[in-house]
Amino acid sequence: MDDTALASIKALGAELTAIRRDIHAHPEMGMEEVRTSALVAEKLRGWGLEVTEGVGKFGVVATLKGRGPGQRAIGLRCDMDALAIEEATGLPHASTNKGVMHACGHDGHTTMLLGAARYLAENRNFGGTVQFIFQPAEEGRGGAKAMLADGLFERFPVDAVYGLHNDPQLPVGHFATRPGPALAAADGWVVTFRGTGGHGGAAPHLSTDVTVLQAQFVLALQTIVSRNIAAIDSAVISVGAIHGGSLSSTNVMPAEIVVGGTARSYMPAVRETIERRMRELAEGLAASFGCKAELVYRRGTDALVNHAEQTEAALAAATALVGAAQVNGKADPILGAEDFAGMLAARPGAFVFMGNSGGGASSKGLHTPNYDFNDDAIPYGVGYWVSLVHQELGGLER
CATH class of the missing domain: 3.40.630.10 (Zn peptidases)
Incomplete structure (x- = not known):
């Protein structure tokens, strides 16, 4: 110029x-x-x-x-x-x-x-x-x-x-x-875990505990990037929110807990893998705890x-x-x-x-x-x- x-x-x-x-x-x-x-x-x-x-x-x-x-x-x-x-x-x-x-x-x-x-x-x-x-x-x-x-x-x-x-x-x-x-594709996801809940002090053994389930799920999410995505491909999965139970009743095990976050990727195949593995982990872990899981995966910007x-x-x-x-x-x-x-x-x-x-x-x-x-x-x-x-x-x- x-x-x-x-x-x-x-x-x-x-x-x-x-x-x-x-x-x-x-x-x-x-x-x-x-x-x-x-x-x-x-x-x-x-x-x-x-x-x-x-x-x-x-x-x-x-x-x-x-x-x-x-x-x-x-x-x-x-x-x-x-x-x-x-x-x-x-x-x-x-x-x-x-x-x-x-x-x-x-x-x-x-x-x-x-x-x-x-x-x-x-x-x-x-x-x-x-x-x-x-x-x-x-x-x-x-x-x-x-x-x-x-x-x-x-x-x-x-x-x-x-x-x-x-x-x-x-x-x-x-x-x-x-x-x-x-720049990356930006997706949002929410997983709802449902169990029976119960008394966390007197009879936790009689309940299906979604709090431990969500903890296992959050840890398992990290394996998607480390073990399901090729090392040369970039991806991020982050948890941004966990909601469940009440701080006014901390001896009560909640019957429902919700986990949500974001997922980022560049390649369509990586995006597909993230959604598929997230669903498999949520449903598989929930079944092993005697609970149910529902994943809502929202695809945002490509x-x-x-x-x-x-x-x-x-x-x-x-x-x-x-x-x-x-x-x-x-x-x-x-x-x-x-x-x-x-x-x-x-x-x-x-x-x-x-x-x-x-x-x-x-x-x-x-x-x-x-x-x-x-x-x-x-x-x-x-x-x-x-x-x-x-x-x-x-x-x-x-």
């Missing part, structure tokens, strides 16, 4: 920072983005883009055609939703919506895509079409699925689609991604798999912006999840991480009450999107 373009993007910094902090101060949960989507649509229309609201309920799509020849189209996607976390940053622009905050940087993601839309609307020196996709409900409420079900790519055709997420462990001005599996050609385009765009020394094209996959995976299953594309670390709140972990997006990263996100458009759709002399 030339210095003139970068300087023009940096000149938008104060305006974009104000937008970002306004969104941060008014966070909305997934499928509740009434104010956010309205703000996005208003800004886009004011900059002269063709805007469609209500895609997948609260999604917004803006269409921009370049002034050069070309029939190709690409999609640039960001997420708009916040999380159910009470903010503890104490910042002037902290959340005004009690119990809800932008703890994952989606306020920054939205702002950077808005900045790219504004810049490109004023500098249409590319050929083809850009679809700016502002997605609701990335955080587990099915926003990508809702937009796809509402005909996203049929109504707004693209040859490739791209996504981006901030990384508070990566310095500002750095980018990282990889071809192939980059693994996010970057396409090779589009990953190369993303890396080239980042390199043109910041130089090869600040771009990592062989990043390790992570076991976090991202529902952009659904869009990559529908169209070729790539997902990248961009640096957000700058000390203070921007270096706190995602999904924590002390996190805040680093505004110094905004020009790099805007610049990446602009560089990617020129990488994919070409550029014209001014």
